[in-house]
Amino acid sequence: MHGRPGCPRQRSTRPSTAPSEWWTVSEAPDSGTGPHRAAAERADESSPHGGTEVARDLGRAWNTADVRLYLRGDLPGIRPTVGRRSDGQCLLYPGSTHSLASEPEAGKSWLALAICVQEIKAGRPVVYLDYEDGPVGISQRLVALGATAEDLAGFTLIHPQDGASGDDVTRLCEAVTAHHVSLVVLDGITEAFTLQGLSNENNQDAASFFGFLPNRLAQAGAAVLLLDHEVKRSNDRGRFALGAGHKLAAIRGAAFKLRSRERFSIGRSGSSELYVVKDRPGAVRRLGTQIGRDDVLVATLNVRSGGPDMVEVSIDPPDLDLHFREEESNKDRIKKEMALALQESQDDQEGGFEKKSDVYGLIQGRTQDKSDALRELIEDDFVSPKPYRLLRPYPIDGDDRDEDRVKDLPAEPGRAS
Known part of the structure; x- marks a missing residue:
């Protein structure tokens, strides 16, 4: 295993002129300077040490730069x-x-x-x-x-x-x-x-x-x-x-x-x-x-x-129209899955779930999507707010309920059945 970048390598360091196995398609030319370096050189010529008294006192070791280059158009936006x-x-x-x-x-x-x-x-x-x-x-x-x-x-x-x-x-x-x-x-x-x-x-x-x-x-x-x-x-x-x-x-x-x-x-x-x-x-x-x-x-x-x-x-x-149509379809699917999961777990959790994370764990998907689904189910009176339990079946296909998948749900404490 090689050493970290900037640290001594376990294999010998090659001189820059030696062939390198790192290059397998083409060799790189040996000259050229970057635009930031060129801009810095122009700054040094016009105003050494970054153009301020503080920069002059610091010297070159801190690699200061003259921000006035931007105002002169020498540094692009x-x-x-x-x-x-x-x-x-x-x-x-x-x-x-x-x-x-x-x-x-x-x-x-x-x-x-x-x-x-x-x-x-x-x-x-x-x-x-x-x-x-x-x-x-x-x-x-x-x-x-x-x-x-x-x-x-x-x-x-x-x-x-x-x-x-x-x-x-x-x-x-x-x-x-x-x-x-x-x-x-x-x-x-x-x-x-x-x-x-x-x-x-x-x-x-x-x-x-x-x-x-x-x-x-x-x-x-x-x-x-x-x-x-x-x-x-x-x-x-x-x-x-x-x-x-x-x-x-x-x-x-x-x-x-x-x-x-x-x-x-x-x-x-x-x-x-x-x-x-x-x-x-x-x-x-x-x-x-x-x-x-x-x-x-x-x-x-x-x-x-x-x-x-x-x-x-x-x-x-x-394509925002298509995106939001698909988002709505996905959101409805997650709400259906969450409602059915709550319904199927009611025998084991008659009093409901105390934590949102327990509800999220019932189905697959992103946490944010599940959070949005639970919030909307609560707002639409399909699920009770803490403890989280299903109050009424969520429509499976449009407005029709799938009677084979719906059980009789007990009334929420304090609510008429």
Whole structure:
């Protein structure tokens, strides 16, 4: 196992000019400077030490910066320019880190590769660090998405076989800046942590990893997108992926979740919804609609497959009418399941349940969805408020009751039967 980023490695450190097994597709050029470094150099020329008396006293060790560069137009404003929706609005910020988490088969790799194809077709180079799939799978998807041989000249695929050294990362960052790479994708963050000898569950390791690779790539000028896995159990899903919470805190651009609406694959069409759960600059969140407490729906990923060699992917503005129709249908389903579960448990819990968590445990699903369902059942007099017990059967099919599944319910204490 290798040492942590920035720490001594257990294997010998290679000089930057030596071949590295970390590069398996292309070698990186050796020169170039990032836009932030160039801006800092201009600041030093016009106003050394960051432009203030305090900065002058601190000296260069604290890496101070002259914020007046922004007023002079030398530092661009932070706005998304990568990952274009069909209406022209964009979702990713250049020079910032982003994350995309989903459950399996929701389409996060398809979404990332669709954005890659957007960039290379526009003549902007892309680097894809693939820790999971391999060259064949990535290549097949790119071709299915319509990338030509000419387009793929701008797509650099790296399949890391070993943990990267500091020299490896330096060369990669220099290449990103020198060739004006617009997007870098890291596909398989758990595997990336493991190759570096780090734990995906450890916040300190997460901070080390971000400082070692994603943040440096962003400082080189690219929009950096990390693809991660979501917690398997829907009850445990929060705002971000599995593992250390610092993976969300470290994101300097936007963090997204992708939820499957209709599963798709080659030969089968479907769609997923893209939510932003963190947007540090704030320009992406305004493109969407607030759904629930933390999530903002910003796009719908529509995939139309005409076979193994043709897949059309579009990143569209949210279809809110369809979303809310499906939400209502899902909410009604959860209320039915909860009412039936309460009904079937009445023999064992004649007095009802004292805790909401006990009611939630009767059915599967997200805690927030179950909380909303219980609240509405109480408001509509189907369930009594603490102790929680069913007062009357919930309609199973429209307004008709399924008599085979409904038992005689005892009257609520204090209420006429």
